Amino acid sequence: MRRPATLRRMLAVARAEWRHNYRDARSLAIVIALPVFLLLIYGYGINLDLRDLPFAVQDLDRTEQSADFVNRLVRSGYFTLARAIQDTREIDSVIEVGAVRFVLVIPHGFGGDLASGRPAQVQVVLDGGDSATASVALGYLQALVGDHSIHLARRWAMRHGLPASAVEPALRVVPRVLYNPELRSVNFIVPGLIAVILTLLAALLTSGCIVREREGGSFEALAASPIAPIEIVLGKLLPYAVISFVDIVLCMVVGRLLFGVAPMGDKALLLGLSLIYLIASLSIGLLVSSLARSHQVATLIAFLATVLPSLLVSGFAFPVRSMPVALQAIAQIIPATHFLIIIRAIYLKGAGVSAFAPRVAALAAMALALVLLTVRTFRKRLE
Amino acid sequence: MHDLAIRTEDLTKSFGEIRALAGLDLEVARGEIFGLVGPDGAGKTTTMRLLSGLLRPDAGRAEVAGLDVVERTEDVRRLLGYLPQTFAMLHELTVAENIEYFADLYCIPRGQFAQRSDELLSATGLTEFTGRRADALSGGMGQKLALICSLIHRPQVLLLDEPTRGVDPVSRRDLWRIVYGLPAEDVTVLISTPYADEAERCNRLGVLVDGILQTVGTPQDLVARQTSRPIELQATEQRLARNALEKLGGVETVAVVGQALRITVRRDGPGPEEVLKALDGAGVEATEAHWAQPRLADALLAIAERCGKDG
Ligand SMILES: Nc1ncnc2c1ncn2[C@@H]1O[C@H](COP(=O)(O)OP(=O)(O)OP(=O)(O)O)[C@@H](O)[C@H]1O
Ligand SMILES: [Mg+2]
Numbered sequence: 001m002r003r004p005a006t007l008r009r010m011l012a013v014a015r016a017e018w019r020h021n022y023r024d025a026r027s028l029a030i031v032i033a034l035p036v037f038l039l040l041i042y043g044y045g046i047n048l049d050l051r052d053l054p055f056a057v058q059d060l061d062r063t064e065q066s067a068d069f070v071n072r073l074v075r076s077g078y079f080t081l082a083r084a085i086q087d088t089r090e091i092d093s094v095i096e097v098g099a100v101r102f103v104l105v106i107p108h109g110f111g112g113d114l115a116s117g118r119p120a121q122v123q124v125v126l127d128g129g130d131s132a133t134a135s136v137a138l139g140y141l142q143a144l145v146g147d148h149s150i151h152l153a154r155r156w157a158m159r160h161g162l163p164a165s166a167v168e169p170a171l172r173v174v175p176r177v178l179y180n181p182e183l184r185s186v187n188f189i190v191p192g193l194i195a196v197i198l199t200l201l202a203a204l205l206t207s208g209c210i211v212r213e214r215e216g217g218s219f220e221a222l223a224a225s226p227i228a229p230i231e232i233v234l235g236k237l238l239p240y241a242v243i244s245f246v247d248i249v250l251c252m253v254v255g256r257l258l259f260g261v262a263p264m265g266d267k268a269l270l271l272g273l274s275l276i277y278l279i280a281s282l283s284i285g286l287l288v289s290s291l292a293r294s295h296q297v298a299t300l301i302a303f304l305a306t307v308l309p310s311l312l313v314s315g316f317a318f319p320v321r322s323m324p325v326a327l328q329a330i331a332q333i334i335p336a337t338h339f340l341i342i343i344r345a346i347y348l349k350g351a352g353v354s355a356f357a358p359r360v361a362a363l364a365a366m367a368l369a370l371v372l373l374t375v376r377t378f379r380k381r382l383e
Numbered sequence: 384m385h386d387l388a389i390r391t392e393d394l395t396k397s398f399g400e401i402r403a404l405a406g407l408d409l410e411v412a413r414g415e416i417f418g419l420v421g422p423d424g425a426g427k428t429t430t431m432r433l434l435s436g437l438l439r440p441d442a443g444r445a446e447v448a449g450l451d452v453v454e455r456t457e458d459v460r461r462l463l464g465y466l467p468q469t470f471a472m473l474h475e476l477t478v479a480e481n482i483e484y485f486a487d488l489y490c491i492p493r494g495q496f497a498q499r500s501d502e503l504l505s506a507t508g509l510t511e512f513t514g515r516r517a518d519a520l521s522g523g524m525g526q527k528l529a530l531i532c533s534l535i536h537r538p539q540v541l542l543l544d545e546p547t548r549g550v551d552p553v554s555r556r557d558l559w560r561i562v563y564g565l566p567a568e569d570v571t572v573l574i575s576t577p578y579a580d581e582a583e584r585c586n587r588l589g590v591l592v593d594g595i596l597q598t599v600g601t602p603q604d605l606v607a608r609q610t611s612r613p614i615e616l617q618a619t620e621q622r623l624a625r626n627a628l629e630k631l632g633g634v635e636t637v638a639v640v641g642q643a644l645r646i647t648v649r650r651d652g653p654g655p656e657e658v659l660k661a662l663d664g665a666g667v668e669a670t671e672a673h674w675a676q677p678r679l680a681d682a683l684l685a686i687a688e689r690c691g692k693d694g
Contacts, residue, residue, distance in 0.1 A: 005490045008487050008490055009487060009488055009490065011487070012483075012484050012487030012488055015484075016473055016476060016480075016484050019473075019475055019476055019480065020473070020475045020476075023475040023516075024475060216474065217467065217469035217470050217471045218471045218472065218473050218474075219471075220437065220465075220467040220469065220471050221465065221467060221471035221472075221485070221529075221532070221533075222471075222488070223437055224435040224436070224437060224460060224463070224465040224467075225460060225485070225488040225489060226457050226460045226461045226488070226489065227488050228457075380436070380437075381436070381437055381438065381439070382432060382437045382438060383438060383439070
């Protein structure tokens with residue numbers, strides 16, 4: 001007798017919540033438009049790929065060799081020659097106003113040194129203000145310089161009647177990039193972004209759903225009825241689990257169509273594990289909603305408790321291993337950290353459960369604990 | 384079954400410094416329509432919330448149908464119907480969906496549900512509006528829906544917290560017609576109201592002021608216990624007349640009733656002639672002063688005034 005009653009009350013709450021969302025235009029907009037919108041903005045916005053970086057040249061040498069070298073940089077496609085500098089004093093100012101990201105200074109005698117087989121030097125002045133871009137640019141630049149010097153050495157050898165292999169460097173790094181062979185940053189960003197967007201949605205969706213009823217007055221009638229807290233909690237979770245599940249599918253489709261990023265691994269596995277993550281995230285919102293005094297406060301706290309850590313400490317933007325120990329510990333108790341590892345592994349490596357089983361266990365334990373905590377702290381009272 | 388539908392003993396509740404309810408002893412018999420009357424902030428809502436387990440008492444105890452509301456909260460809730468003071472329907476749901484929602488919360492068997500729902504809809508005249516959203520209902524229709532939802536599970540005890548506040552006279556009459564029929568269905572009603580004319584329709588009344596139950600009795604008892612007598616008079620400048628009358632010795636309450644002023648005077652206070660004379664002396668024009676029939680409204684006002692003066 002008890003079980004059907006429980007199910008019926010739970011479904012009554014779920015149905016009412018579903019209807020609320022489905023008839024409230026604002027809720028509907030959040031559910032459908034927001035994830036697509038965010039994915040578009042950030043997918044295009046956060047692009048770590050290096051292309052057409054503007055630079056300036058102060059060519060003090062003015063030889064065929066120096067022009068040849070500059071040409072090589074431009075042809076690579078990574079850099080664009082924005083201007084030529086005559087006066088050394090200009091160097092600081094062009095970088096300061098942001099006109100260029102670095103200045104290449106080619107000293108007197110560059111061409112002469114090369115022609116006579118002596119090592120030649122160039123100077124690079126970089127804008128360290130944006131250190132991420134600076135270090136990526138420097139890396140590319142060094143690679144290009146290395147390439148160019150081998151090219152020059154071969155020419156020199158040939159002109160002196162030596163075999164080209166005589167100048168091959170003894171040791172050469174041949175990079176082989178794993179998991180993201182095209183080195184496209186969207187491949188890395190899109191899965192992370194999907195995780196963050198789901199977190200944001202979960203917080204937005206459930207953080208209002210109980211405090212809204214308190215403010216609106218319907219909580220009083222609900223609480224005075226014989227429904228059990230667990231029936232309310234599960235009834236509220238159910239429709240949002242369905243809605244956010246639709247959202248993850250939506251995000252995956254958009255990622256595929258617009259960014260050409262699709263999971264290499266099992267999609268069904270990813271969806272199943274997403275559901276566990278969603279239950280954990282939705283429960284945090286629900287917990288906050290049942291304790292908060294006002295809708296605004298609830299949304300703010302849920303945002304601070306879920307979205308912020310998922311952006312900052314989960315490994316979305318900075319690798320967890322490079323964070324201070326205290327933050328690393330916090331990262332371990334945030335569901336987003338574990339989900340991020342799972343979703344990236346499935347997207348980029350095509351990994352299976354065995355590759356991240358402990359993460360799945362952690363996520364499931366957290367989801368269960370959060371649901372139980374929400375049920376235990378739920379009070380069918382007005383104080 | 385128990386003869387007492389509601390029994391409270393020394394029931395006490397404070398919110399910080401505010402004493403909302405101070406040692407309430409109340410007994411409501413089965414099948415009664417019991418009215419809880421009192422001014423704003425008297426503790427009526429607090430009483431209802433304590434009975435439905437929405438608030439925990441600081442002291443004392445309460446029973447509904449013999450069940451302790453703290454120890455057996457959920458059992459009490461099963462046999463209790465509650466219409467809160469603030470509109471508690473789900474705004475985005477239609478009339479029919481709200482009724483179904485409450486039927487599900489109380490697990491009404493499907494077979495009984497349709498019949499019960501139709502019966503209540505036609506009794507309230509809401510049958511044509513089942514497809515309308517709750518937030519699109521007028522005040523009166525909204526309260527009728529709330530009443531349906533509080534009755535859908537055939538409660539033994541029904542708590543109605545100011546169900547007619549802000550409701551048009553026609554809807555008020557409709558609501559009361561349903562409430563009147565409830566004792567015949569073995570439903571006990573505890574209703575709070577700010578209106579004296581509604582209080583008159585209750586079997587018994589409890590007058591609550593500042594968290595203290597001042598008096599309990601039938602409306603007739605309350606009128607009979609009145610020690611002061613009413614006088615009605617006409618005045619062209621009502622405001623001036625009121626001020627003058629409030630300062631007059633022996634006058635207990637002053638109220639505006641339509642075009643007339645209605646005052647109550649103590650046994651040793653002034654009669655109609657003396658009142659007119661006193662007003663004339665104060666330079667206020669007044670006529671047609673005469674003894675009036677004592678009413679419940681006078682009694683309720685007098686009790687509230689007396690408490691106001693004490694506090
Ligand atoms: N949740 C609460 N927090 C703080 N004070 C409260 C709370 N609920 C009620 N009070 C205070 O307790 C007192 C009694 O309030 P209650 O709502 O029971 O009165 P009432 O008789 O229902 O009045 P009204 O006619 O205005 O509905 C009031 O002074 C009120 O301000
Ligand atoms: Mg009240």
